[in-house]
Amino acid sequence: MTRHPNKAAMLALLLSVPLAGCGNMIDRVAEIGKEPSMDPIENPMHDDNYQPVSLPMPAPMQDIRQPASLWRQGSRAFFKDQRAGKVGDILTVVIEIQDQATLNNGTTQDRDGSNSAGLDNLLGYETMLADIFPDGIDAGNLVNSDSASSTSGTGTVNRSEAIRLRVAAVITQVLPNGNMVLQGTQQVRVNYELRALTVGGVIRPEDINNVNEIDYDKIAEARIAYGGKGTLSDVQQPRFGQQVYDIFFPF
Template sequence: MRITILLTAGALAFTSLSAKSLWNTPTNRERSMYADRKANAVGDILQVTIAEETIVNRTSSKTSSSSPNVGGASLKSLVIPDVLEDWVPPSYEISGTDTYSGSGSITDANTLEAKVAVMVADVLPNGNLIIEGARKSKANGEAQYIVFRGIVREDDIGLDNSVMSYNILNASVEIIGEGDITRSQTKGWITRLLDITNPY
């Protein structure tokens, strides 16, 4: 009887020591069959809804003026008397005014709305997810790539396994175009060289 009690107590002690934590950790992220299907491990896929808007207003102005004035005494003492004396003015004075005024303003507004599927590339020690992904669309010979990267908290991922871009840390959105339209909008190297050397 005593041996049975000792074995039972030992089994209970071993079970309590080997029990897993009730909270998710980077090494204990098993998902229950009743849990929400949200991305939380390397290789999982989630959807990012990109809704970005940037507005930049910049105005600058500059004004400068100068009034040089140069004068001197008569030069008659340096010429031969009675020869060029009548042609030399008794004194000279040069004056002028230079004024510059300029201003400029720039207004740039950009709006980007898109949805892109990304994959969890890594899980940080605190449970945050490093995500990255790309989407390609092509129409009429023109291709467009949307490349997205960032860091997201698992708590910010919705029940539909999606997250808004403004909830993503260090979000990076790159839009890359390929095709005839993109090439026509890109200056050639000769044109860029002329722009650098042209002073006007």
């Protein structure tokens, strides 16, 4: 009896494609006619994707107090302010991205080459060339070659981005050197469209201004994501089957 393992494997593959997106399809069908649901407010440290930050740290600072001195080593001010400084404190992240880049490159290369060689005298053996090669051979013009190459390349990059957002973030860690790790998420729903903004990274306490705000370009290892889900976002994406087709179709 002849078996066809290739046919069985192909059938399993064809069945797995629609089943892979079955869960997503069921969720979308359940949300027909409903607004996109917002995620509950939770501790970001309990998220499955949360990872504590570990960075190289300097030696711990010793708290040395001088006699009759009001200043403590490492202190930023005489009086305590309301800026975020410990785990659980909230501060505002100001995101104002106005990037524009234009790049034009052009490369042109031309090369010409010409070579010739002859053998007029070689211990009398040059007379034997007529016995090996056709009649009329010229010993002084045995090799003559020409070569030419040309390369031309152009490249153009034109990019422009403009984002202006503000989001409140929570301090989730205070590192040994005093730097702090922040994590913030904001969700806004307008009719049937949900917009989500996520920001995270490492900041210095000195970069927080007097109104408890920090600019995005002062966040080290910054991770900023702005996207959404809903009717408009769904229309802008290809269908599930089209995405699978684009992945596996080799041409």
